[in-house]
Amino acid sequence: MLTCTDLTVGYGSTPILRDIDLHVDEGEVVGVIGKNGVGKTTLMKSLVGLLDPTDGSIEYDGTDITDLPTDERAKAGIGYIPQSRDVFPDLTVRQNLLVGETVNEDVEELLYDTVYEYFPILEERADQAAGSMSGGEQQMLAIGRALVGNPDLLLLDEPSEGIQPSIVQQIQRDIPEISDDLGMTVLFVEQNLGVIQAMSERCYAIERGTIVDELGSSDLTDDTLAQFLAV
Amino acid sequence: MVNGINLFFQFLDSFGFIVLAAIGLAVIFGMMGVINLAHGELIMIGAYGTTLVANAGAPLVLAMAAGVLAAAVAGLIIERTIVKRLYHRPLDSMVATWALGLALTQVVRIIFGNSLSGIGLPFGAIRFGAFSYSMYRTVLSVVALALLVGAYLVFTRTEFGIRARATIQDADTARAMGVDTDRMYTSTFVIGCALAGLTGALYAPALSIVPGMGSTFLVEAFVAVVTGGTSVLLGTTLAAGVLGSADALFTNLYGTFIGQVAMLILAILILRFLPTGLSGALEDLRERIGGEN
Amino acid sequence: MSLNLGSTLGITVAIPVAVAVATVVAFVLGYFMFYGRVTGVFVAIITLVTTVVMQTFMAQTAGSEWAIGDVKLGGFNGMPGIPNVALGVEGVSISFRGMTFYWLVLVLLVVTYLGARALVNGRFGYAMVGVREDEDRIEMLGYDVRRVKLTVFTLGGAISGLSGVLYASWGNYIDPSVFTLTFATLPVIWVTVGGRESLLGAVLATVALEWFRQQLSITGSEFALVVVGLLLLFIVLVVPDGIVPYVHEKGLGAYRKYTGTDDDRPAGTPQEEIAE
């Protein structure tokens, strides 16, 4: 589904990511773990095309998308949930979801029903300005916005960051379920141990801009993970 | 002495003029953060298009459509070749559009000479007792209001408008949602230019058609955009209402000069005491009232 | 300003007074804007609007009721008979005209340039660069962004006031066209062309552009304004940082290549960015 080969990204001459090799199969839920500042968000941004790699390639669904513009990647079926949610604050909830409709242009049916089923609050608050909702609600909206277009691949950037625990619980329960239901592939970056354990089938550990280890589902113990995370 | 009917018609005139002067500029500035100093020249292009086509014998409405089209095409070319490269450099975009306006005015002068023969004002007059008013200019204020409502609906009710606003608020995220933000910018800029063209088209029968005619609109346009504040369309409406009232009232009482001065002084006061402009102040007020309930 | 004070001593006194008036006006306007938390392009628009308001007002002052002392403001026709710049007291004085005026302006330019350069290279220069690069961060470092901006703006007003004195006495005349949009935009153009972050660039670009514009107008060609417009567009699009930094960089690059030395200074130190 998604393959990165020798991916190198940087500002100026200092690379932030070096030689990233990574692979996600269709239907998998894969995590990328690491401490603050190791390059997790940079990885996500280069996968959606907001940052241009200086070297290496990204292959998605059998085609090379390294040079594809961001919006074309979305239309090809990559849904993205940015790190700090980044909902459009002055648009209403409903309008935010509408913007997400352009994700995955191959899909005929939009997933409003599914979104409202998992996150009923989005239907209740349809006409509220997104900027006036709480962090957790905004996270649900960001997820809903990426979901309505029924993407084939969902990229999640630290879904648990700055959100009340009950909603984190809900998200870590819902995402794998949605992935199962829809056959959706998920790649997420995270440093919350609980979320990683709850969601990943396997994960990559990243340190100072490069992948240092790959952990199977049996390796996701507190002790193993702790060496890669700031716990 | 204040005559109520006179005052009303003068207010309509003022309101229409301010709205039409500002709306194209407001859309481009408010949605894209670009200060388009070639705004006046786009108005001029709209007026020239209209006048040339009308002088060739076409009906006025068709001529106006041609004027709008001319400005829109000019806008498209300007966006693709110049403004596109300057989205992250607002000051440079000011310099570039100023330079463009300078060149455009002179190019039009070289091609079409120092003036075009005008087209008469249609519709005739409305009479109340000893007083009469140009029907056409009264119609313009209605058109201005309709434009505001139309633009409001486009930017809040249509998919295009919502995507355009999403692009303005967070271009990266919008792009990641599959929005072709380049096209949104282009479309928004072209719409702004088309609106400027429409202003030129509508005022073509009422003004002298000369290459520098666009500058007539600049003061009102900028003052309205600045005092209107963050929320573009609401801001333009409020600014035109408030400034138009001041202009009409003081013009009526003390003459045109005092009318203009009153309008400008009011604008300065608004800027000082309402840093977010009229629309920002209204939103704050609404929030405060909402908060108490 | 200097018209009311006819004597040489009067003119000598009028110059600092005129500069002070400009400084105070800049201070008040700056205070309104920066302490009203006006930011970004709104500052640009407000200054533009201010100048246009001044133009509208001054152009209407044709009536005899508009006068300061015995001097009529003169409306659109402006104020003729502005005396030459003169220094000294009655009997012992210098009046500047023709070449002497030229030398006076040149000396003032050099002094202003050196002063500005000293300023940007000093501690305050770092604060200014900080404000330009990242307001939030410099604020967290304990600088008062509003005060830095207001100081710079007021200083700019003072320098503008001086140039206004020189301009008016150069032509012995001043009229409201100095408040037009064109007049207000020109300095922005000069600075953009020269390089916004370069003091020397601003000076060189001003001289070069004005010379070029004047030459074009002497040709009497109808294409003069088109050429000026297209030239500016070209510069903004192709040399975004301005010509002087561009040439400097290219020149430096060529020099380094030639001598084989590497640039090991960190890029973007304040002195280099502002004061080249």
Place this chain on the structure above:
Amino acid sequence: MSDRLVSRRGFLSSSAVLAGTALAGCSGGSASSDDTIKIGVLEDRSGNFALVGDPKHKASMLAIEEINNNGGIDGKQIETFSPDPQSDNQRYQELASRAIREEEVDALWAGYSSATREAIRPTIDRNEQLYFYTTQYEGGVCDKYTFAVGPTARQQLGIVLPYLREEFGPDIYTIAADYNFGQLSADWVKVLANENDANVLGEEFIPLSETDFSSTINNIQEADPDFVMSMLVGANHTSFYEQKASAGLEVPIGTSTAMAQGYEHRRIDPPAMANIYAGVNYMEEVPTDSNTQDGGFVDRYFEKYPDAPYLNEEAETNYFSTYMYKEAVEQAGTVEQPEVIDALESGISLGSERAPEAPEGETIELDGATHHVDHHMWVMRADDQHNVEAVENRKIPEQFLSETVGCDLREEVETTQYTPVDYFEEAQ
């Protein structure tokens, strides 16, 4: 940056000499070689005033070409220095300075607006440069080096106001551009109303930037005058005529500004200019032989400039003043400016045996004392098809400086502009 910058007329202010500044100056002799005469023509061909400035430039060029083709002035061909000041006063200041110091022109024609004239007059006076200002203007400039040869407000209003007073009645409403020209013209309306037993019911000054005249139209309707005097100026104010027509205001309008300069009757759709009476010394339609006959002024102008839109009032002034200069140089026998000024002050008239007729009338005279021209004035009326006909004409001398002020530049060197406020009670 050496001697070249300082002209032979380089006039050093006394204090500069006091300062001991060594300026090489007063070299004497003209830069143009002895067998040519150099004339500076600074007229706007771009910018705001191009509409009125361009015909001025063209007419100067026509006169110069004619003179050169007929053997020049005393056998000398005329060279020109004719940049485009782009309607920009700063540009005018630079170019006037350059014309005087570097080009060393023997005579200078420059500028449309009063503001431009005032901007360059300090430079003119300092360098004692012979200068022709050819626009119709508010009047009152008494300046040793300036020949303000266009008609003054008093001359223009002086023909049209009495005519309208007779035709329509005594009640006048004045609308004027809110700057010096408009204010002073409005003062002249009051003076002339007083002289002609008429009353000014009201007056209104309108900013040059204004394009909305609805309140003005209402004010006129409220005052209900017998006729309106309009001294509106510029492209923005042109919309008044369209708007008053559209609002159905049908009162007769007298003007010193519309039609003759910016040819509104050709540019605006009829019948907006119907019943407008212009007091002018010239417009293309003036029915004199030298103007309209075959091979007359109009023919010659459009033969040289077939695409020109109109031949306006100022163009004629540029044209005949070039001939006046020719007369003066030939009379003086030199291009040295003090001598030429003396010759001009001796009273040059066109239409005498040696000179051609002036297109505005058979003979016109330059008044040596005031440097103004006793013009042949016309009242021109537009009908509802915008055809223009002459309804009145007579010779009107410059009166203000000669009779009221008593300016005599042959006796006393001055560089003053006088205003009616100081001389007429009713203007205050």
